[in-house]
Amino acid sequence: MSAAAGRRRTRQVFCGDVAIGGSAPVSIQSMCTCPASRTEDALGEIEALAGAGCQIVRVAIRDEGDLESLPEILEKSSIPVVADIHFRHILAVGAARAGAAGLRINPGNIGSEDRVREVIEAAGDAGIPVRVGVNGGSLEKRLKKLAASEPARAMSESAAGYMEMIEGWGFTDMIFSLKSSDPAVTVEANALFAGSGDYPIHAGVTEAGPPLSGAARSVVALTKLLSMGIGDTIRISLSGDPVNEVIVAAALLSSLGLRDDFPRIISCPTCGRCHLDVNGIAGRLERELSGCGAGISVAVMGCEVNGPGEAREADIGIAGSKKGAVLFRKGEIVRTIDGDPLETLLEEARRLLGGT
């Protein structure tokens, strides 16, 4: 069964104009690496993320300075912004009042039930969802013993406890996340919790690591969960430029057949026949096209001897030649490229997409 075929039935929640759960496609999230008070930097990151295909972005609200900057970010961002708050419930209340598209809290570090309730009531008044985050590293005291022997069960019980508590206050606009830095624990915790109700799940591995090994750890866990039908929105947590998170998430969802609106970039591993900076061109191409909204396949191959044939499934591509590069479509060389190979390929890809 493909991952697309058997998704868990979940209720639908809206974060701004992005539907999460129900029949909505699995959405992609990321997070700014700078706090909200560095407004220009945050907005620059948000636009880069949105351009790559990110649909929801989270921003850390650490203090009153961040909270003051939030309205400008909300006003200028092209995608819904979720306020991420730890410890100080009053910041979460302020973010809800400021118009954030959603809140992300870990009830375990908000301080007391009364404070969590204040946050939930502020979200209810604002009509926005709350992502209830449970992190394997910061569980309630009552679960510490269980966490030592059965960490996944402890995380699931923690989330189920918060679910019941918040439902008891009449609030159901929730999304849950259960994250561990251990992919196997993350999978088991989410699988256990998925049986507790029909709330959408934000799936991801926390503190996954540097880009390459971190992507592998996230993909292992998310492939398993998504193949079980679990996961309505995802984040690939990686150190460094968050645009990488979106590119990995898009490739994952496309590969699992859960999304068909991201391009596939094909590139060869290169060998002694290579005449082109394949890695540099393919990397830039991926960033330029990631958010194009179409499932075209574009190839960057090192040589014209084998490249066009090896990438014959590509809608369009370039291959290195002794004189520079050639352009090919569906495996057939159509012409020699005179100018910059990357610019030419981008131009042709955009033409294919019906753009300029």
Ligand code: SF4
């Ligand atoms: S396409 Fe050419 S350069 Fe690339 S790996 Fe194949 S033979 Fe080598």
